[in-house]
Amino acid sequence: MNFSSDNAGPVHPRVMGALIDANEGHAPAYGADRWTGEAVARVREVFEAPEAAVHLVATGTAANALALAALARPWDAVFCTEMAHIHEDECNAPEAFTGGAKLIALPAPLAKLEPEVLRAAMARLGSVHGPQVGPVSVTQATEKGTVYRPEEIRAVAAVARGFGAKVHLDGARLANALVAVGCSPAEMTWKAGVDVVSLGGTKNGLMGAEAVVCFDPTLSWEMELRRKRAAHLFSKHRYLGAQMAATLTDGLWLETARAANAALGLLVEGLRSLGVAPEWEPEANLVFVRLPRAMHQRLRAAGASYHLWEGPLETGDPEEPLLCRLVCDWSVGTGAVDRFLAVAAERPVPATIPPC
Amino acid sequence: MNFSSDNAGPVHPRVMGALIDANEGHAPAYGADRWTGEAVARVREVFEAPEAAVHLVATGTAANALALAALARPWDAVFCTEMAHIHEDECNAPEAFTGGAKLIALPAPLAKLEPEVLRAAMARLGSVHGPQVGPVSVTQATEKGTVYRPEEIRAVAAVARGFGAKVHLDGARLANALVAVGCSPAEMTWKAGVDVVSLGGTKNGLMGAEAVVCFDPTLSWEMELRRKRAAHLFSKHRYLGAQMAATLTDGLWLETARAANAALGLLVEGLRSLGVAPEWEPEANLVFVRLPRAMHQRLRAAGASYHLWEGPLETGDPEEPLLCRLVCDWSVGTGAVDRFLAVAAERPVPATIPPC
Amino acid sequence: MNFSSDNAGPVHPRVMGALIDANEGHAPAYGADRWTGEAVARVREVFEAPEAAVHLVATGTAANALALAALARPWDAVFCTEMAHIHEDECNAPEAFTGGAKLIALPAPLAKLEPEVLRAAMARLGSVHGPQVGPVSVTQATEKGTVYRPEEIRAVAAVARGFGAKVHLDGARLANALVAVGCSPAEMTWKAGVDVVSLGGTKNGLMGAEAVVCFDPTLSWEMELRRKRAAHLFSKHRYLGAQMAATLTDGLWLETARAANAALGLLVEGLRSLGVAPEWEPEANLVFVRLPRAMHQRLRAAGASYHLWEGPLETGDPEEPLLCRLVCDWSVGTGAVDRFLAVAAERPVPATIPPC
């Protein structure tokens, strides 16, 4: 019953199979292998961007920080929401990779950047004394489990364009957003004005592989150098390539995302039937709910894992429900959801079914 | 017949097996999993350093750059040899991670830093105007395939200590050096005055896993933060842990290093019998030789892969032999060596035997 | 009638005299001269801190950014108010000098950091994923012309201490605050928990000289190196020393600050009598007022200079008064204030009296 994060889950069997297949004999290092070639081709294909510069890395923070470094100069401001992963959860990696750009964290109740809030923040800058207007970064699906519609991204990008600024999309959970909205990767990104995408893989069934996708192909060599300088150029690069190629083959990435979203849907439905409604409507594979303290204690006792969002149990009013974040990965399955709900409801718990 | 680099080889079957075993169900992210715990324990065990701070990363450049960042302040000089990987092959990653330290590349004919050369270089610094004396970095086995004896490292470290400076060891091929010299990891490192080791794994049969080993445990939390800020903290950390634990179990890392060194020995012996002597005596798993041009052309035509060290074939005197670097990884096997030597000698080539 | 900033004013005659006196023959470079020695002694004397590390620089941004770099590590958060000079007006210099620390800009209606707001912000941090708790920076007098009482600084510092964090005071207008409150430099700084002060001089009658005052003397050599590396170590250092020594001799710095505060007081009193009350009570040498549009136009036509705080005249409702910032420097004198008020009131303007 692990709902702590989608990075707690295992590697999908088809991805592991691809790794095993790639482990045959020698291969050129540093990305000159055929698996990487195939991965790049698949990324371009799914994004309908035949010339995009595609660079694989192993962590989402690396993808984000490299993407921002390509778009922001050291004296720029980078605009994002207050709960953006790049602001809250990357230990100043974006600042480090950009050479000291300033992240401006804007209020956004549902973690979706509002065009007028962005416009006002950008309009404040301009003199030599302050930071300059730099790129905006949106997260899709958001850190709050909500999802931008393509037209919402387009509206944000239009503001950025008006200031000559570029747009980054942190797509650690892009697949979850795509299957939620039912639009194509191109519609959600470059057709909506996005310049660079961090395409997540690790949270969606890979071992550790993400892609930085620059729709401007002239950034390719610079990105190659930035990646190497950041120590993110893998020597045995075929294993990154094999993972990314596998997930983009036969729609596996959308299949795993659908599985995660579906499990979350079941969980939410079940909790709602127990009187626990989500704080806001979840649209992808994570939900914020306030669990009654007794329910929380039962769940913890039964081994359920998830994040308490507002500090430890010890503090606060014992009558108050606890704000929690629950995340479903592709592997969580109906079994774990059923058991979770049974414990929550004080029903008999069904037998354990291995998650993958 | 791939002798291009030890990072062209595959993952060892026991390591791949460990990855498959680790791919079961959910596990805590970011290093709180049991495979990482086991890896850290094994690293401490083999180094006889029960309190060492051990942090896993996926590239050797990350290990080196993080290690140097822990030892050097931005205004320091870092001392190394002219052919040091950190100076020649990391695209300014050490400069980036240290915040702009200056690498001082010292002449070292066999890639082994000479204590008196180091002393003279350190003695030149000191005023506020220039860089300050910072750490020294030695590579073991060296980029030229030579190996320091423990007393040689001790002599370098003694000079550093005299200036209050720390010592880093780039051990991308540490196992190859250990089996060549026949001493223990502790004797080669902390007992000889080394403060931080980059323990290589990728070149020695892993998919992509290295360890930064700080013998001063108080560096642990700082290193944790440096790793995260550099975007090198893996979420699905168990897969790094499983690799490192596997290679350090039952001496696999020494076994694979011995296989690589042995293959190189056969290769050198065979070339010598063809009248091609190494430029200097190889001690680990790589050799520099001057191949007659016709021999080189036969080998290339037969599909052999290795680095021409002095520019492309087109330039230079056609009568001149070509300086080449040949590297054996754990998997290269006697088959590939035999075929290489047969082509070199214009003998019939034995049937292909898969390398692993 | 220049009320644009206290850096629009000239150098005080006694300071200029000191520069002329220092311009005699040769002197050791880089701070080994006697004027610098005297300046350091005077700084230590006025702060009652006989061992403080004192380093002179020529800009306030340099003083602030160097001070923060000494207190914050690259993965830290630096806490300040939303309108802090370090956040709004230094073009990411603090980020650059710290190696990429993140400034967390906290709401503070009157530009004075509130202890509970700081505590809540610091309490949110701690995991390896986000930035770490780093120093807090307060500005005294604030960017809004308000002034902390020593006990207010002590309350902020107490919160910081509780998290193991250090305290920086941006004292670009420290003298103005000291004469407003009537307490000693020591009471306002180290006795209240401040670790490092940026002691302003330029805005207070110098040509370009500030001091970074570290009460922890062990920071001295590090600060020396940081200053040099930032290209802020002057070769002809005697001219920095002469300025700082002159302003701290016979209380000149407090005299000039008193003159500036007094001029501002006259200005505010005069405007109030015209029905224009300050937005909040000014306590030092700057005020924010809303000028009726017609009054503003008369003043501009008469050559008055000051900042429109909310964008250009063209935008906004013509009936709306305009938020303006007026600053008095030591030299502005009663003449300029009288003329300004006469224009504002549509009275005959008194004859011009040169401001210094």
Add this chain to the structure above:
Amino acid sequence: MNFSSDNAGPVHPRVMGALIDANEGHAPAYGADRWTGEAVARVREVFEAPEAAVHLVATGTAANALALAALARPWDAVFCTEMAHIHEDECNAPEAFTGGAKLIALPAPLAKLEPEVLRAAMARLGSVHGPQVGPVSVTQATEKGTVYRPEEIRAVAAVARGFGAKVHLDGARLANALVAVGCSPAEMTWKAGVDVVSLGGTKNGLMGAEAVVCFDPTLSWEMELRRKRAAHLFSKHRYLGAQMAATLTDGLWLETARAANAALGLLVEGLRSLGVAPEWEPEANLVFVRLPRAMHQRLRAAGASYHLWEGPLETGDPEEPLLCRLVCDWSVGTGAVDRFLAVAAERPVPATIPPC
């Protein structure tokens, strides 16, 4: 008898006079004043570069580091000589300002970069693994007191151009070189292929003012931001402007440089007549000579100041002469030279004549 450095000398009276003249009333801050306007116009005029981007700073290290930052990306190599000020005497400021570029220090017996040495060094780079080819920096006059002829700079620049690299000229002593060679600033810089000049002023009679001159005017805004971010944008900018305008008025900068070179000439002639020949032919205002130990001791006892170039007196063979560097600034005058020579020769010392 101060021959320690040209930054030990005072400000020229005409420059001090200009500072006093500028100290009248209020003036716009941050470079919008008329003195700065005049300085920029004069710089453009003397360089025959009517569109050059000109930015004033207060230290030579700031000028150099900002210039290099405009030309080098963080993953680049910057090529210079082994004794270049940027490599030896700036405490890693170039590394800091460029975001971590690597300085490659090339051997150059007389401190003049040799085109073929540069070509070989540039030709070694290119792969993603190493640093990339970045700008070259030459110093004029050199750190060894030699001077490039325009055609020598052109030859260096031609090599750089062949690799797509830019050229920086560290002109801390440019005026001394110009009067030595007798060519125009344009001939020595942009007509010879130089892209950016650090135009020295401080060593040539100013208090602290240098100009970064970018012949590509499109760099202007970027340089403005880089300067501010480095905390080198002065608020009371008029005092920088007044200095630079004064030295470039009526050829003062060439006059002071001629005085310095002439004094050095007298000194060298005198020493030669005492049997002390320069190590190599000095061409500007500094010389390296080996002083017999007794002569050195007499000079020190008489209060002469200059740099021992090879460590302290205590070390080395007492019979060995000591390598010393002697520098003449504009103010040193024949009096000090005569006294120095008299002490050196054990002649009666002439009466002291104040140096300015």
